[in-house]
Amino acid sequence: MSAEDPLIELRDRLRHFAAERDWDQFHSPKNLAMALSVEVAELVEHFQWLSEDASLSLPADKLLEVGEEAADVLVYLIRLADKLGIDLAAAARAKIAVNALKYPVEKSRGSIRKYTEL
Amino acid sequence: MSAEDPLIELRDRLRHFAAERDWDQFHSPKNLAMALSVEVAELVEHFQWLSEDASLSLPADKLLEVGEEAADVLVYLIRLADKLGIDLAAAARAKIAVNALKYPVEKSRGSIRKYTEL
Amino acid sequence: MSAEDPLIELRDRLRHFAAERDWDQFHSPKNLAMALSVEVAELVEHFQWLSEDASLSLPADKLLEVGEEAADVLVYLIRLADKLGIDLAAAARAKIAVNALKYPVEKSRGSIRKYTEL
Amino acid sequence: MSAEDPLIELRDRLRHFAAERDWDQFHSPKNLAMALSVEVAELVEHFQWLSEDASLSLPADKLLEVGEEAADVLVYLIRLADKLGIDLAAAARAKIAVNALKYPVEKSRGSIRKYTEL
Numbered sequence: 477m478s479a480e481d482p483l484i485e486l487r488d489r490l491r492h493f494a495a496e497r498d499w500d501q502f503h504s505p506k507n508l509a510m511a512l513s514v515e516v517a518e519l520v521e522h523f524q525w526l527s528e529d530a531s532l533s534l535p536a537d538k539l540l541e542v543g544e545e546a547a548d549v550l551v552y553l554i555r556l557a558d559k560l561g562i563d564l565a566a567a568a569r570a571k572i573a574v575n576a577l578k579y580p581v582e583k584s585r586g587s588i589r590k591y592t593e594l
Numbered sequence: 595m596s597a598e599d600p601l602i603e604l605r606d607r608l609r610h611f612a613a614e615r616d617w618d619q620f621h622s623p624k625n626l627a628m629a630l631s632v633e634v635a636e637l638v639e640h641f642q643w644l645s646e647d648a649s650l651s652l653p654a655d656k657l658l659e660v661g662e663e664a665a666d667v668l669v670y671l672i673r674l675a676d677k678l679g680i681d682l683a684a685a686a687r688a689k690i691a692v693n694a695l696k697y698p699v700e701k702s703r704g705s706i707r708k709y710t711e712l
Numbered sequence: 713m714s715a716e717d718p719l720i721e722l723r724d725r726l727r728h729f730a731a732e733r734d735w736d737q738f739h740s741p742k743n744l745a746m747a748l749s750v751e752v753a754e755l756v757e758h759f760q761w762l763s764e765d766a767s768l769s770l771p772a773d774k775l776l777e778v779g780e781e782a783a784d785v786l787v788y789l790i791r792l793a794d795k796l797g798i799d800l801a802a803a804a805r806a807k808i809a810v811n812a813l814k815y816p817v818e819k820s821r822g823s824i825r826k827y828t829e830l
Numbered sequence: 831m832s833a834e835d836p837l838i839e840l841r842d843r844l845r846h847f848a849a850e851r852d853w854d855q856f857h858s859p860k861n862l863a864m865a866l867s868v869e870v871a872e873l874v875e876h877f878q879w880l881s882e883d884a885s886l887s888l889p890a891d892k893l894l895e896v897g898e899e900a901a902d903v904l905v906y907l908i909r910l911a912d913k914l915g916i917d918l919a920a921a922a923r924a925k926i927a928v929n930a931l932k933y934p935v936e937k938s939r940g941s942i943r944k945y946t947e948l
Contacts, residue, residue, distance in 0.1 A: 483600055489690055497697060500703040502761050504646035509638045510666075512667070513867055516634045516752030519674075520627045524746040525738050525812040526940035527882070528622035532677070539678060542623075544674050545683035549630070553643035553671070554686075556637075557652070557664050560657060565600035567665035568672075572607055579615060588618040588879035620879050628878040630748055635871030643824035644854050666846040691731070706761035718919035719836055726924055733933060734940040740882035741896075745874045748903070752870045755910075756863045764858035770915070773832035775914060779860075782911050785866070789907070790922075792873075793900055796884070796893060801836035803901035804908075808843055815851060822852040 481564055487558050488550060508556040515552055519545040601683055605676050608669060622680040626674040633670055719734050719801055726787060744792040749786055755781040837919055841912050844905060862910040869906055873899040 494500050522542050523531050534542060557564045578591035587594070603660060612618050640660050641649050675682045696709035705712070730736050758778050761765050770778060793800045814827035823830070848854050876896050877885050888896060911918045916948070931943035 481600060481652045485681065486686050490692050493644060493690060493694070496699050497680055497702050502706055505651050506641040506646045506649035507760055509641045510756055510864060513634045513638050514753045514757045514760060516631045517750045520631050520746055521750045523624040523627045524743055524750060526624055528624045531622050531624035534678065542678060543680045543685045544689055546671065546680055546682060547689035550648055550682050553664065553667055560652065560660060562661045562664055564664060564668050565604065567661045568668045571662060571665035571669060572611060576611070581614050584615050586619070593626055625878055628746060628874055632871045632875045632878060635868045638864055639868045642868060643860055717836060722919065722922050729926060729930070733938050734934050737940070738942055740885050742877040742880055742882045742885035745877045749867070749870045749874050751864045752867045756867050757923055759860040759863045762860055764860045767858050767860035770914065778914060779916045779921045780925060782916055782918060783925035784905055786918050786922045787925060789900065789903055796888065798895060798897045800900060800904050801840065803897045804840050807898055807905060808847060808903035812847070812925065817850050820851050822855070824856055
């Protein structure tokens with residue numbers, strides 16, 4: 477498995493998982509987007525009362541839980557992209573290239589301003 | 595680039611992107627979790643008034659926009675996992691294995707019930 | 713209590729609740745916004761796999777649970793507004809007036825288009 | 831208008847607003863829950879890169895924008911509750927009473943722990 481692209485590998489595992497359970501009927505992009513937002517919130521919940529510093533040094537048990545939530549987010553994101561025929565890696569590469577144009581190094585260094593306000 | 599794991603490749607690109615702009619100071623897991631939730635909502639927004647059927651057959655321009663939002667979600671998810679030292683692909687594989695135990699094929703076929711209610 | 717504005721009454725109850733528990737230290741607007749998003753996701757979770765029709769006719773036990781999540785959303789929204797000095801009712805009245813300008817009856821009747829696309 | 835309950839007043843205004851535009855067809859609880867999550871994210875976006883301290887002292891223009899987003903959240907929450915027949919104020923009062931049992935003052939003072947961990 478080591479030579480394989482994990483986004484493809486996971487996509488195929490998830491297709492199989494859903495097919496076996498006859499879950500494709502529930503996996504409309506609309507529903508998957510909702511499920512994705514719910515999983516992200518379960519991740520956010522771990523951080524809501526923590527300081528930023530504390531969020532950087534989670535105890536091991538919390539880190540494991542956060543890892544599971546992050547995994548759920550990836551799972552639904554891959555599933556949603558699959559249903560829509562989106563190539564996630566290519567889309568992310570394109571987005572990073574666009575962001576490099578929106579946020580030139582000189583203008584955005586050390587700043588949280590949106591590109592519309594630079 | 596074709597032989598490379600895209601999750602590693604994107605992680606490295608994003609590290610470089612943030613380092614060049616001195617943005618690591620803003621990228622606490624707490625803040626990245628918030629940003630992730632905002633990007634997911636921008637994805638959800640495209641589907642909020644659509645029927646499930648319509649969400650399956652987006653017009654080309656909408657599909658492109660949805661792809662950009664999905665890319666943003668992946669970007670922040672990778673960045674968050676990197677800051678926490680989480681191996682996303684391994685975590686997703688583990689989660690799928692756990693879900694296979696929670697949702698046995700026979701009991702969960704064609705059902706939306708949570709495993710706690712099977 | 714019947715003559716009182718419930719948004720004021722609830723605001724005061726929540727102030728008292730937090731003060732008694734010394735929770736104001738955690739209730740920064742940043743944290744409350746996160747908590748609000750988590751509560752909304754718990755509400756969304758109830759609807760993620762339901763058809764729109766099914767979402768209109770929840771069984772009594774589900775409706776009770778949804779009511780509890782809706783209450784949590786209101787609670788954190790009131791708390792956030794209080795911390796920022798926002799008059800929620802006045803802000804909502806103003807927003808409805810703005811929306812009436814953005815969405816003239818003739819142009820928006822039966823349409824889901826955003827005002828920027830009317 | 832001053833003697834009226836704002837939650838009832840706003841509910842009625844929003845009913846009228848939707849009826850005039852023939853929007854009830856889009857306002858299933860499923861869709862309204864999605865819209866609610868999108869509005870909350872627009873609120874979260876204002877805080878994602880701010881420190882907790884900075885979130886407590888927003889400049890006037892940001893505060894106005896946050897107020898508009900908070901208003902949108904209230905609007906969709908009221909609309910969702912209306913569609914489901916939920917009395918928001920009563921549900922919030924009940925939830926506060928339950929929370930007082932879950933979080934006894936002595937045990938929860940100064941603590942962010944969930945009641946399941948007290």
